[in-house]
Amino acid sequence: QKAPIRVLVTGAAGQIAYSLVNFIAKGDVFGTDQPLDLILLDIKLMMEVLGGVVMELKDCALPLLREIVATDDYEVAFKDIDVAFLVGAMPRKQGMERKDLLTANVTIFKGQGQALDKYAKKNVKVIVVGNPANTNALICSKYAPSIPKENFTAMTRLDQNRAMAQIAERLDCNVNDVNKVIIWGNHSATQYPDVRFATAVKNGATMIQKRGAAVIAARKLSSAMSAAKASCDHIKDWWFGTGDRWVSMAVPSDGSYGIKEGLVYSFPVICTGGDERKYKIVQGLKIDDFSRSKMDLSAKELEEEREMALSVCKD
Ligand code: NAX
Numbered sequence: 001q002k003a004p005i006r007v008l009v010t011g012a013a014g015q016i017a018y019s020l021v022n023f024i025a026k027g028d029v030f031g032t033d034q035p036l037d038l039i040l041l042d043i044k045l046m047m048e049v050l051g052g053v054v055m056e057l058k059d060c061a062l063p064l065l066r067e068i069v070a071t072d073d074y075e076v077a078f079k080d081i082d083v084a085f086l087v088g089a090m091p092r093k094q095g096m097e098r099k100d101l102l103t104a105n106v107t108i109f110k111g112q113g114q115a116l117d118k119y120a121k122k123n124v125k126v127i128v129v130g131n132p133a134n135t136n137a138l139i140c141s142k143y144a145p146s147i148p149k150e151n152f153t154a155m156t157r158l159d160q161n162r163a164m165a166q167i168a169e170r171l172d173c174n175v176n177d178v179n180k181v182i183i184w185g186n187h188s189a190t191q192y193p194d195v196r197f198a199t200a201v202k203n204g205a206t207m208i209q210k211r212g213a214a215v216i217a218a219r220k221l222s223s224a225m226s227a228a229k230a231s232c233d234h235i236k237d238w239w240f241g242t243g244d245r246w247v248s249m250a251v252p253s254d255g256s257y258g259i260k261e262g263l264v265y266s267f268p269v270i271c272t273g274g275d276e277r278k279y280k281i282v283q284g285l286k287i288d289d290f291s292r293s294k295m296d297l298s299a300k301e302l303e304e305e306r307e308m309a310l311s312v313c314k315d
Pocket of ligand 1: 010011012013014015016017041042043046087088089090091108128129130131133154155156157158159187224227
């Protein structure tokens with residue numbers, strides 16, 4: 001039998017985590033033959049609530065779930081972890097400016113980066129869900145210099161899943177038969193959902209979404225269950241590989257498509273799986289003027305976020 005892996009979920013007393021911990025513990029992400037320890041981190045104030053989540057998890061009687069640790073202590077939480085779902089963040093409150101939200105969260109993700117650097121396995125895989133997700137991932141990575149940059153990613157998979165579901169509905173086909181939908185950029189209103197390359201198989205035929213086809217309308221953030229599902233999809237594909245499917249992940253840019261190096265930007269990627277668990281940005285896609293301007297707009301927003309975040313961190 002496989003050795004258990006250690007998986008951390010932060011914001012574990014929150015909404016998304018309430019679905020997420022069950023998905024993980026029942027084998028949806030790492031496979032139904034992979035035992036795991038689940039480490040649940042939240043703030044002190046939430047420990048009682050978290051205790052309730054632990055009770056429920058136990059009551060699910062999940063055979064893959066070994067140890068459950070509920071804690072507000074970073075050392076306990078980050079120690080020797082293989083994978084981190086960083087969901088917990090300061091929520092946007094009424095009257096709060098984007099900058100206030102960013103400032104509060106940069107401080108949290110700086111601390112979590114330092115904890116990752118100090119305590120986690122050096123090959124730990126990180127997905128940041130908590131907003132502003134891309135910039136939180138960038139800050140986290142900055143403060144965890146001993147962990148490869150490419151191990152820090154942010155979630156745009158919910159945006160991809162939403163786009164795929166809409167396309168499938170319009171074309172009356174199964175969502176599994178939709179491929180090559182891309183989310184470029186930031187997980188924010190400036191993201192660019194690109195359906196120019198999308199393919200959908202219907203009745204055995206392949207239909208290509210034409211340029212200028214209806215683009216996905218802007219929507220509110222969805223319920224916690226779909227966000228939890230999307231974070232599972234992201235990590236599962238990274239863990240096991242995607243074959244020739246494209247998936248969108250916000251990853252540190254290597255300069256592809258003219259996006260400044262180091263920005264955590266959503267690209268279409270292919271994950272290799274295997275022992276290496278690498279991902280590669282899909283190369284060679286034609287970028288028309290419309291796409292260029294959309295992609296640059298999102299990059300510009302991320303540069304502004306980076307500047308703001310770094311001015312908060314100072315050191
Ligand atoms: P909730 O407010 O229900 O839960 C957040 C939890 O995080 C709370 O229990 C809180 O106590 C905890 N928390 C706060 N600071 C913490 C810290 N320093 N360490 C550990 N835990 C901490 O929010 P929920 O609906 O679960 O959403 C979580 C985050 O996901 C939010 O930032 C939200 O904006 C973001 N989202 C990101 C999405 C994406 O696609 N990237 C989509 C869904 C979601 O909106």
